[in-house]
Amino acid sequence: MKAEFLARLRAAQAAGEPVAVLTRLDDGAQLLHPKDEAPPTLAEAAAAALQADKAANLVVEGAAWFVHPHNPPLRLVIVGAVHVAQALAPMAAGLGFAVTVVDPRGAFATRERFGADVALNGEWPDDAMRALAPDARTAVVTLTHDPKLDDPALEVALRGPAFYVGALGSRRTHAKRLDRLRDAGLDDAALARIAAPVGLDIGAVTAPEIALSVLAEIVARRRGAALGTPCA
Numbered sequence: 001m002k003a004e005f006l007a008r009l010r011a012a013q014a015a016g017e018p019v020a021v022l023t024r025l026d027d028g029a030q031l032l033h034p035k036d037e038a039p040p041t042l043a044e045a046a047a048a049a050l051q052a053d054k055a056a057n058l059v060v061e062g063a064a065w066f067v068h069p070h071n072p073p074l075r076l077v078i079v080g081a082v083h084v085a086q087a088l089a090p091m092a093a094g095l096g097f098a099v100t101v102v103d104p105r106g107a108f109a110t111r112e113r114f115g116a117d118v119a120l121n122g123e124w125p126d127d128a129m130r131a132l133a134p135d136a137r138t139a140v141v142t143l144t145h146d147p148k149l150d151d152p153a154l155e156v157a158l159r160g161p162a163f164y165v166g167a168l169g170s171r172r173t174h175a176k177r178l179d180r181l182r183d184a185g186l187d188d189a190a191l192a193r194i195a196a197p198v199g200l201d202i203g204a205v206t207a208p209e210i211a212l213s214v215l216a217e218i219v220a221r222r223r224g225a226a227l228g229t230p231c232a
Contacts, residue, residue, distance in 0.1 A: 020050055080101075085114075103122065136161040163221060
């Protein structure tokens, strides 16, 4: 890898941009997707590799290419520094997620409860979510049961491309939530993106079990798997 190309790759990584290194194996020529123009078949393979977080080999116009994706970390934004969040945060961090817990209640969102590997944000959820700007590699979960905290976060998340948006609460609670979010201007297509009640149906009862069900659903959504149904 030439120094100039390496510098471009490192700059993209520092900016948190998903890029793929495309290497032609016979001569070592390299392209940086999506910044460099590439044949359509090669560009499609690069986009697929980024989506799947998986390298690929292919032949384009008689030449063998290796596609190496370089994605920023997946992110998990948890709204509500509750017991489920205490279990969910380290589980997600262990899977490589960059985890942020949002809660303006300082007594809950503490370093003692969440450790050094989790980012804590004490702003109100709407402000925090706008600053965090959830993208297509971000999952958002609201856990507080408090509409004053959960609803503003959901509004921001549903107006962006987050790949997963989940909300804790019963079906009755969620029905009322949907009414409030419709009043806030969100349409049915946006509301249908909410995983609620949150988590796969594994019969979870304890906070760690609920956290496990939520994380399993996030991974399933990310990988395009259909594993189980939402919890009742």
